[in-house]
Amino acid sequence: MNQSVKVSQLLQDSSPSPAAPAPYSHGVRFYPAHLVVFLLNHLAARGVAAQQALAGSGIGEDEMRVAATRFSVLQMVAVIRNAIRYAPDAALQVGTCFNASACGIFGFALLSSPNRRALLQAILKYDCLIDPLTSLRYAGKDCWAVWQIEPKLACAPTDPLYRFVVELKMSCFKSMVRDLYGDGFEFKSIRLRFAAPPHAAEYMAIFNCEILFEQERNEIVFSEMQTIKERPEADAITHAMMLELCEQSLQKMTRNATAAGAVLMILLGCSGVFPNIDEIAQELAVNARTLRRRLEAEGTTYSEILSRHRMQLALSYLRTSDLNNNEIAARLGYSDATNFRRAFVSWAGAPPSHFRPAGDLAGP
Numbered sequence: 001m002n003q004s005v006k007v008s009q010l011l012q013d014s015s016p017s018p019a020a021p022a023p024y025s026h027g028v029r030f031y032p033a034h035l036v037v038f039l040l041n042h043l044a045a046r047g048v049a050a051q052q053a054l055a056g057s058g059i060g061e062d063e064m065r066v067a068a069t070r071f072s073v074l075q076m077v078a079v080i081r082n083a084i085r086y087a088p089d090a091a092l093q094v095g096t097c098f099n100a101s102a103c104g105i106f107g108f109a110l111l112s113s114p115n116r117r118a119l120l121q122a123i124l125k126y127d128c129l130i131d132p133l134t135s136l137r138y139a140g141k142d143c144w145a146v147w148q149i150e151p152k153l154a155c156a157p158t159d160p161l162y163r164f165v166v167e168l169k170m171s172c173f174k175s176m177v178r179d180l181y182g183d184g185f186e187f188k189s190i191r192l193r194f195a196a197p198p199h200a201a202e203y204m205a206i207f208n209c210e211i212l213f214e215q216e217r218n219e220i221v222f223s224e225m226q227t228i229k230e231r232p233e234a235d236a237i238t239h240a241m242m243l244e245l246c247e248q249s250l251q252k253m254t255r256n257a258t259a260a261g262a263v264l265m266i267l268l269g270c271s272g273v274f275p276n277i278d279e280i281a282q283e284l285a286v287n288a289r290t291l292r293r294r295l296e297a298e299g300t301t302y303s304e305i306l307s308r309h310r311m312q313l314a315l316s317y318l319r320t321s322d323l324n325n326n327e328i329a330a331r332l333g334y335s336d337a338t339n340f341r342r343a344f345v346s347w348a349g350a351p352p353s354h355f356r357p358a359g360d361l362a363g364p
Helices: 034-045 050-054 061-065 073-086 090-095 100-111 116-129 160-181 201-207 236-256 259-268 277-283 288-297 302-320 325-331 337-348
Strands: 134-138 144-151 189-191 210-212 219-223
Touching (some): 034 061, 034 090, 073 090, 073 160, 100 116, 100 160, 100 236, 116 236, 134 160, 160 219, 259 277, 259 288, 288 302, 302 325, 302 337, 325 337
Parallel strands (some): 189 210
Antiparallel strands (some): 134 144, 189 219
16 A cells, blocks of 8 residues: 655756655555545645645555545654644645545444444544544543643654644544534633644634643643534444444554554654654563564664655755755754755755756755
8 A cells, every 4th residue: 555656846947956865665555535635625725735745755645536535644654744834824724625525434333323322432533544643532520521732753742743733633633522412512621731832812713712732731621511412413223333333443453553653653753853663662562673573574763764754854845845954954953054065965866956946046
């Protein structure tokens, strides 16, 4: 299911220029196209071309016209990073697009849940089928439902990627509960670990509740009383059928998981200083020797994964940002622009300047 796609050429001059190297494997293409499609539609409405939105993801524009197309976590994150660059507030609006039907069998499993207990169990076990970027934990107390959200990516609350995926999840959650319980469903409060972003005023328009920033946890709080009502969609037989399909999808996802993909997920949240293989192994709860063996069995090494990841980030920065080589070198953990340029030429067969858009003369 892994697929290599040539990165689209952005050079506009008539002189011969090298093609960008084929990207590394972006992980298993397991997830439906909804998130990428919703992001592209939102960015297009704000004047961002598909080529810019997909830069560095390994996704071809032609793939977006095929409904059955699936994408990997790494590809989704690449598109999210582009969205952060061009529309940092996009997550709140994009999340509202995720109604039950957009969540496939998982959405229908929730709609058909015969009771609250079955609904909670389905969410906690199968939410990963539609959202590989965050984890959910239920921590209800007394008459209040409390859902805690934490990104799975190894990034700090100060990272725009952290904020983006939390905002996306909160907005998606609001859309889903309104599908379940009606438009009158309201949150009591939202607590967030990160500081208030420049677009904080948009939170009230979407959530209409108390918003607290720089808190200990990311939490959504609402009254349990809103969930105690009969739902016409509830059907135990349909629910059992949907759970069976969800379980089959979960088993398929588990079988297709790779050690290389797990390593890349950790690297995605890193900037400037990348962990060594011992630190990666500790994060994955295995010893370094076991991790090396698993990577070797998949035909790769940690050094190779890290090198390719850094170079793909470099390619994305070169084509979608105005960062100069010194700034890119710092973000990728190189001591200076000279070392970055040497590593890039070794990987790409051409200097960084060949991969900048025509007319971009960013300095060293």
